Amino acid sequence: MSGLSDLGRFSEPAVLILVSLADGPKHGYAMQDDIAGLTGERPGPGTLYGAIRRLEERGYIEALATQDRRKPYQLTDSGRAALTLELERMRAVANTGLRRLAVA
Template identity: 70%
Template sequence: MVDLSSLGRFSEPALLIMISLAGGPAHGYAIQRDITEMTSERPGPGTLYGAIRRLEEHGYIEALPAIERRKPYQLTASGREALGVELRRMRSMAVRGLNRLGLA
């Protein structure tokens, strides 16, 4: 079973990074900018790169060869699977909550 909670305090930033990378490879600054567009909040470098490191350790993302001084990352197959599982879980919870509120 895939469980992003194993990423500890980096689980939410990790989810956002993975959503960003679902659109294709990107380097840290591009990921940070994409997350800011999605959430209106800019993750700090420590949070961003801490989550990137954890995602790499779990095999959910991998670094690609550097382009100039920028190091791009991409989702791995297991990262795509983990992201799909987590997003489906979140959708199920959202639908249930909206139904209970009478908003669905």
């Protein structure tokens, strides 16, 4: 598995989308609301749907049947594994940074 970091500048929106979907399927607008609640910033539609497309192409998320003109997405097993690896990597970086700040 190549992981999310190879998405370059698109990796942050991808991580946020996967985190949003980790507790169940959501459509784009619901993901925007959830991400805004997590970060204080609402991703624009271009950023959101571009990242959704890339995640879907990699098999990390999949579209479900349209409901009331909205297309929900859900995390795949591959997406769950990629998110777990990325969050563990981020935790290691954060822990190291916090330790270094404590001794500085």
